[in-house]
Amino acid sequence: MSRIGNPFAALISRLQRARVEDQSIAPRTRPQPAPTPSETTPARPTTFSPTSLDAAHTARAGFNQADRLRANLFSMFRPAAAPTAATSAAATAGNTQTVTASATPNAAIRDFQTTTSTIAITEDLKTTGVRVDVNIAHSYASDLVVKLRSPEGREVLLRNREGGRGTGTVSFTANPSDFNGVSTKGNWTLVVEDRAGGDVGTLRNWSLALTGARPAPEPPPAAGGRTVTQTATPNAAIRDLQTTTSTIAINDDLKTTGVRVDVNIAHTYASDLVVKLRSPQGQEVTLRNREGGRGNGTVSFTANPADFNGTDAKGEWTLIVEDRERADVGTLRSWSLSVTGTDRTPPPAPPRPTPPPDNSPLLLGNPSNAVPDVRQENNYLIVRDQFTASYNRADAKPNWVAWHTDQSHLGREGRGKFDENSTDNQLPEGWRRVTTFDYTGSGYDRGHHLPSADRTASRAANNGTFLMTNVLPQAPDNNQGPWERMERYVRDQIRQNDMEAYTIMGSYGEVGRIPGQGGDANIAIPERVWKVVVLIPRGDNDLERINRDTQVIAVDMPNRQGMRNDNWENYRVSVADIERATNTQFFTNLPPEVQAALREKGR
Numbered sequence: 001m002s003r004i005g006n007p008f009a010a011l012i013s014r015l016q017r018a019r020v021e022d023q024s025i026a027p028r029t030r031p032q033p034a035p036t037p038s039e040t041t042p043a044r045p046t047t048f049s050p051t052s053l054d055a056a057h058t059a060r061a062g063f064n065q066a067d068r069l070r071a072n073l074f075s076m077f078r079p080a081a082a083p084t085a086a087t088s089a090a091a092t093a094g095n096t097q098t099v100t101a102s103a104t105p106n107a108a109i110r111d112f113q114t115t116t117s118t119i120a121i122t123e124d125l126k127t128t129g130v131r132v133d134v135n136i137a138h139s140y141a142s143d144l145v146v147k148l149r150s151p152e153g154r155e156v157l158l159r160n161r162e163g164g165r166g167t168g169t170v171s172f173t174a175n176p177s178d179f180n181g182v183s184t185k186g187n188w189t190l191v192v193e194d195r196a197g198g199d200v201g202t203l204r205n206w207s208l209a210l211t212g213a214r215p216a217p218e219p220p221p222a223a224g225g226r227t228v229t230q231t232a233t234p235n236a237a238i239r240d241l242q243t244t245t246s247t248i249a250i251n252d253d254l255k256t257t258g259v260r261v262d263v264n265i266a267h268t269y270a271s272d273l274v275v276k277l278r279s280p281q282g283q284e285v286t287l288r289n290r291e292g293g294r295g296n297g298t299v300s301f302t303a304n305p306a307d308f309n310g311t312d313a314k315g316e317w318t319l320i321v322e323d324r325e326r327a328d329v330g331t332l333r334s335w336s337l338s339v340t341g342t343d344r345t346p347p348p349a350p351p352r353p354t355p356p357p358d359n360s361p362l363l364l365g366n367p368s369n370a371v372p373d374v375r376q377e378n379n380y381l382i383v384r385d386q387f388t389a390s391y392n393r394a395d396a397k398p399n400w401v402a403w404h405t406d407q408s409h410l411g412r413e414g415r416g417k418f419d420e421n422s423t424d425n426q427l428p429e430g431w432r433r434v435t436t437f438d439y440t441g442s443g444y445d446r447g448h449h450l451p452s453a454d455r456t457a458s459r460a461a462n463n464g465t466f467l468m469t470n471v472l473p474q475a476p477d478n479n480q481g482p483w484e485r486m487e488r489y490v491r492d493q494i495r496q497n498d499m500e501a502y503t504i505m506g507s508y509g510e511v512g513r514i515p516g517q518g519g520d521a522n523i524a525i526p527e528r529v530w531k532v533v534v535l536i537p538r539g540d541n542d543l544e545r546i547n548r549d550t551q552v553i554a555v556d557m558p559n560r561q562g563m564r565n566d567n568w569e570n571y572r573v574s575v576a577d578i579e580r581a582t583n584t585q586f587f588t589n590l591p592p593e594v595q596a597a598l599r600e601k602g603r
Contacts, residue, residue, distance in 0.1 A: 096211060096213055096298055096300065097125055097214060098210065098211045099184060099211075101208050102119070102205060103117050103118070103205060103206060103207075108200065108201075109136065109138060109194050109201040109202060109203055112196075113194060114191060114193050114512070116190065116191050117189070118188065118190075119189075119190075120186070121184050121186060121210060122185065123210075123214075124183055124185040125211075125212030125214055126181060126212045126214075126262075126334070127181060127184050127210055127211070128212050128264055128300075129180070129209075129212070130176055130208070130209070130210055132158060132175075132176070133171075133173050133206060133207045134171065134190065134203075135171045136202065137168060138201030138202075139165065139166070139168050139199050140164070140199040142164050143161070143196040144161065144170060145157070145195055146190070146191070146193075147190075147191040148174075148179075148188065149189040150186075150188060151182075151183065152182060154179065154182065156179065158176065161195060180233060180235060180264075180333045181233030184210045188208055188210075225254075225340055225341050226340070226343075227338055227340040228252045228313070228338070229338040229339075231248075232246050232247070233333065234246040234332055235332070236332045238273075238330040238332055239323060240323055240326045240327070240328070241323060241325075242323055244321045245320050245321070246318070247317065248316070248317050248319075248336075248337045249315070250280075250315065251314065252313060252314060252343075253313075253314045253343065254340075254342060254343060254344065255313070255341045255342050256308050256312070256339055256341045257340050259304065259306075259308045259309075260303070260340075261304075261336070261337055262300075262301075263287070263299070263302075263319065264299075264300045264333045265300070265330055265332055266299075266333055267297070267298075267328060267330030268330065269293070269294050269327075270292030270293060270299045271325075272290070272324055272328055273322065273323060274286065274321075274322040275319070275320070275321050276320040277303075277308075277317065277337075278319075278320060280314065281311060281315075283307065285305045285308065287301075319332070358540060358541065358542050359406070359500075360388075360404065361403050362388055362402055364502055364534065364587050364588075364589055365585070365586060365587055365590070367390075367582075367584035367586050368399060368584050370390035374428045377392075377394070377431075378392045378393055378395070378399075379399065386403065386450060386464035386465055387403040387449070387450045387464075387465075387470055388402050388403070389402070392524075393431055395523070395524035396521055397434075398449060398470070400504050400506030401450055401470055401506070402504045403450045403454070404501070405490075405501045407494060407498065409457050409461065410457065410491065411457035413456040413461075415452050416462045422435070422471075424467045424468055427469070432521065432522070435517075437517045438514065438516030438517055438523065439473065439516075439523075440517060442514045444473035444474060444475060444476070444514065445473075445474045445475070445479040446473075446474075447471060447472050447478075447479045448465055448466075448470060449471070449472065449505045449506075450470055450503075452465045452466070453491065472507055472526060473526070473559075474529065475563075476561070477560070477561045478557060478558070478559055478563055481563055481565060482557065482563060482564075482566045482567065482570075483557065486555060489568070490535070490553070493535055498538050499536065499537060499538060500536060500542075503531065505531040505532075506529070507526030507528060507529045507559065508530070508581060509526055509527025509528050510526060511525050511527050511559070512525045526559050527559060528559055530555060530557070530581070532552070532553070532554045532575055532578060532602065534551070535553070536551075543589060546598075547594060548594060548597035550598065552598050552602045554573050554574060554601075555568060555572055555602075556571060556573045572602060574599065575598060576599040577602075579599065
């Protein structure tokens with residue numbers, strides 16, 4: 001009988017030998033940055049291709065014989081998962097439910113770029129706990145910043161460039177408490193940023209476990225009444241023999257006909273607690289009085305006290321949590337208050353806003369309701385001499401730019417240039433200010449929203465179009481092809497037919513980021529670019545002259561190469577199509593019947 005060898009023993013033996021051989025591998029040295037290309041060289045895509053990046057990944061320093069043998073051994077005992085599969089499940093315990101889901105994107109992580117993966121949660125729970133498990137292949141863990149983004153856009157840092165050189169695998173678990181009190185429903189996104197050069201990898205898989213309570217239905221309002229709901233997430237400590245409070249303000253002047261309170265507390269001994277609600281007039285009602293004994297660590301309940309009926313709802317309502325014993329402490333995570341009642345005085349009619357003057361960029365309306373408030377940093381209104389824009393701090397580019405053009409703007413002034421004066425130093429203090437040099441070598445044009453050729457009456461006006469807050473990364477074949485021909489068409493209408501144009505241009509989607517020369521510009525590269533143009537004969541009282549028959553042009557184009565010779569009219573769409581894609585609303589300063597007619601135009 002011939003002797004049959006054991007393949008597993010042979011593989012393990014090879015792995016042990018490879019570990020010894022790997023000790024002699026020299027430490028990694030970071031590659032030096034490439035010389036900055038000359039500004040006189042046109043911006044073109046260079047060597048970026050998925051094939052070359054994959055080759056760099058397999059040849060990177062640190063991916064050695066032992067790594068390969070470990071991967072082979074692991075694959076013999078664990079079946080491979082489908083590359084893009086996502087699974088979810090839900091479990092219920094008492095008043096608390098846990099929803100779990102996972103994704104296996106196997107998505108490439110490239111130098112100085114951001115990789116994302118999304119899990120959709122359909123269950124609508126009020127979150128009390130989050131667990132994230134992440135599995136990444138990467139040979140240099142401290143290149144990576146990993147974040148979790150909730151459906152309403154809140155981002156929480158899970159891992160911040162920790163670990164140095166490792167085993168080739170970056171696997172970890174995080175339990176961020178910052179999401180407590182938010183709804184679980186919607187798209188949760190894992191964001192992986194590679195902040196250094198020299199190593200790339202793969203986001204293999206990740207899973208999400210969300211624990212929370214399902215919101216109970218709102219009480220029906222009284223006849224002729226309405227319900228106002230407010231939520232607070234104090235995450236306030238509950239200490240032995242002390243009192244914790246949290247306040248919610250109701251601004252509506254209602255005569256109360258019903259009150260509902262939902263409370264979520266973390267505490268290991270429920271019967272330590274007395275919970276009360278105090279009205280704006282100082283009346284206190286006990287909602288829970290030392291009930292429950294030792295539980296599962298969560299004290300969640302709903303109360304509908306009738307004692308407040310007939311009182312004034314307007315003012316501050318206070319939740320009071322008293323811990324009456326020693327040895328157990330906890331946290332007031334969140335609570336919500338729903339007050340139902342009838343209006344004491346009818347609310348005044350909102351004043352009709354005064355429209356901007358003729359030729360204002362926002363004469364027809366503000367499509368995203370942008371305001372000059374730094375707290376609204378991703379829809380921040382900026383007003384410059386030549387244009388008005390909604391600026392997005394996170395994307396380091398505008399959401400949209402609006403302007404007005406007539407024959408008074410068109411002259412014989414030559415085209416200006418991007419230089420050190422292009423940086424917009426009027427952005428708020430502490431915000432990243434993109435420079436023209438951040439685009440150098442990116443492969444993308446510095447695409448104008450307001451074209452330089454729309455402002456040729458003076459040198460100062462033309463220079464105003466070269467501010468970086470009027471710029472987005474635009475594929476050369478798009479910018480220099482159908483997009484430029486469409487811009488020229490609009491100018492021809494203005495010159496030849498004595499028209500004036502109200503224009504809004506923007507972009508949406510994302511295909512990557514430009515890191516910039518300093519490595520931290522992080523400019524979002526949009527997937528698509530759009531424009532809406534309203535053309536009317538030159539004159540006065542423009543709002544009154546715009547009607548159902550007014551000429552409207554709307555286009556939505558892919559921001560990519562390979563389309564230089566395309567006809568721009570192939571990309572005409574309706575204004576309503578752009579509104580749905582961008583979650584904006586145009587023409588809000590026009591009468592409703594005119595708005596409805598113009599939204600269906602543009603094709």
